[in-house]
Amino acid sequence: MRESIREILARPEAGGEVSVQGWVRTARHGKKVSFLEVNDGSSLSGVQVVVGPECPGFDTEVRGLGTGCAVEAMGKLVESPGQGQIYEVHAQTVEKIGGVEEGYPLQKKRHSFEFLRTIAHLRPRTNTIGAVLRVRDSASRAIHDFFHERGFVQLHAPLITLSDAEGAGQMFRVTHLDPSDVPKDESGETDWSQDFFGDSAFLSVSGQLEAEIGAMALSRVYTFGPTFRAENSNTARHLAEFWMVEPEVAFCDLSELADLAQAFLQSVFVRVREECEEDLAFFDQRIDDSVLSTLANVTEEPFEKITYTQAVEILEGAQRDFEFPIGWGTDLQSEHERFLTEEYFRRPVIVTDYPKGIKAFYMYLNDDDRTVGAMDVLVPRIGEIIGGSQREHRLSRLQGRIADHGLSEEDYWWYLDLRRYGSVPHAGFGLGFERLVQFITGMANIRDVIPFPRVPGSAEF
Ligand code: 4AD
Ligand code: MG
Numbered sequence: 001m002r003e004s005i006r007e008i009l010a011r012p013e014a015g016g017e018v019s020v021q022g023w024v025r026t027a028r029h030g031k032k033v034s035f036l037e038v039n040d041g042s043s044l045s046g047v048q049v050v051v052g053p054e055c056p057g058f059d060t061e062v063r064g065l066g067t068g069c070a071v072e073a074m075g076k077l078v079e080s081p082g083q084g085q086i087y088e089v090h091a092q093t094v095e096k097i098g099g100v101e102e103g104y105p106l107q108k109k110r111h112s113f114e115f116l117r118t119i120a121h122l123r124p125r126t127n128t129i130g131a132v133l134r135v136r137d138s139a140s141r142a143i144h145d146f147f148h149e150r151g152f153v154q155l156h157a158p159l160i161t162l163s164d165a166e167g168a169g170q171m172f173r174v175t176h177l178d179p180s181d182v183p184k185d186e187s188g189e190t191d192w193s194q195d196f197f198g199d200s201a202f203l204s205v206s207g208q209l210e211a212e213i214g215a216m217a218l219s220r221v222y223t224f225g226p227t228f229r230a231e232n233s234n235t236a237r238h239l240a241e242f243w244m245v246e247p248e249v250a251f252c253d254l255s256e257l258a259d260l261a262q263a264f265l266q267s268v269f270v271r272v273r274e275e276c277e278e279d280l281a282f283f284d285q286r287i288d289d290s291v292l293s294t295l296a297n298v299t300e301e302p303f304e305k306i307t308y309t310q311a312v313e314i315l316e317g318a319q320r321d322f323e324f325p326i327g328w329g330t331d332l333q334s335e336h337e338r339f340l341t342e343e344y345f346r347r348p349v350i351v352t353d354y355p356k357g358i359k360a361f362y363m364y365l366n367d368d369d370r371t372v373g374a375m376d377v378l379v380p381r382i383g384e385i386i387g388g389s390q391r392e393h394r395l396s397r398l399q400g401r402i403a404d405h406g407l408s409e410e411d412y413w414w415y416l417d418l419r420r421y422g423s424v425p426h427a428g429f430g431l432g433f434e435r436l437v438q439f440i441t442g443m444a445n446i447r448d449v450i451p452f453p454r455v456p457g458s459a460e461f
Contacts, residue, residue, distance in 0.1 A: 006042035014079045014087050020047055023125060024069045026108055034062050038071060041130050044278045048088040049073045055091055062094050070098035113448050120452055120461040131279035132449050135272060136437050142271035143245055146264055147222045152247060155214040155221040157207025162199050165209045167361050167405050170231045171202035203228035206430060209415055211248035215426050216418050222247040232456050236445045239434060241454040248428035254373040254390040257427040258350050261377050261386055262303050269299045272440055288442025294380060303348040311351050314344060331358045337383035348379045361405040364390040365397050382439050388429020395419040
């Protein structure tokens, strides 16, 4: 493995020999010299390779190099006279490693993100998607480090499950039955007991219930993995497959959970700002000019904390024609969430204690019997980025909530057992990882912050 371009550019001084491997972004061929802008994805910046006639193959191979070609150049690292670059390479040899056939779809001009989605196998070679993928990686590491430093154990939750963790019924079925010949029971219904797992099985919508098992033994755990939702929503904030980070903490209440969520988000933002300075400056310049100022704001100031009831009062008092009417008992829509964070408070807002009727069965029932210990973290541009709650740890209340939701106790027997054997107050949340990356980068569509988006009608690549 050779030095990456990032490492070459970080050298303290020019002067040495270098070998550069990467793809040509642009090639300019003058009479006596060729300039190749070579990028290997290790950083936004590539390096300029300057090739003269003394280089073997100058008139043949080098002159034929164009956008997309893979090359290896060896030469001297010299200080660059050009603006915006520290070093360039004066090549002694240039070798074409992989040529480009007619019709390379990526050209120098800016392509629309819609178009780039149709060539997801090539789009990581663009400045924007390359930067997204590096920020994604940095954020992912920052998340693991945050929890590791605080003694959380990473729990690997299963992807295949028999239970609907959110109780919302938006699940993808996992089956190995032949769709043209499914076994039937006496009443003519599909006999799922003959399926692979002996029951109806699905892709998991959340690792939370298993994380609760972990927390009831290891006190602090988190999961970080893909989750799946068969909701048919074609929005810029929904994917059918997305990554979720779900910490779960024993002996923890809602207010401690809100503190954890704030510390967690802020620490991730700080880390990504440190590690991805060049990429973030690019997003600020080319994608959304509020990226840097927003990141600075949210890391420096505490988040606002209000109850759902207060949020509804604010929204009702706003002189605003919302598309969805707001009233106590209705869920907050994205337009409401954005009003609160972008216009009213101008910072992230933690909304707590939602009506029990609009939240999942496992949330802690408050003494008022109308609200639950739920917590959503809302941020500018995105709206809900985190959803969490204190969990109902009292057996009889949980049984009541399962019945209220029309779910069956049988399906949740092990979840109920946790309330029978050494139950303690506990709480956790789920961060939508792609929404986090969207927030950090300012990217408008969630499909452009995951390498291979899965959405209704599309799962190519
Ligand atoms: O609010 P949600 O549905 O909460 C849960 O799944 C809980 N089990 C989490 C927990 O308490 N452990 O989802 C959590 C977050 C949302 O706030 C949102 O950021 C993201 O997951 N999310 C999605 N992201 C992309 N596409 C989708 N279809 C999403 N649905 C939820
Ligand atoms: Mg939610």
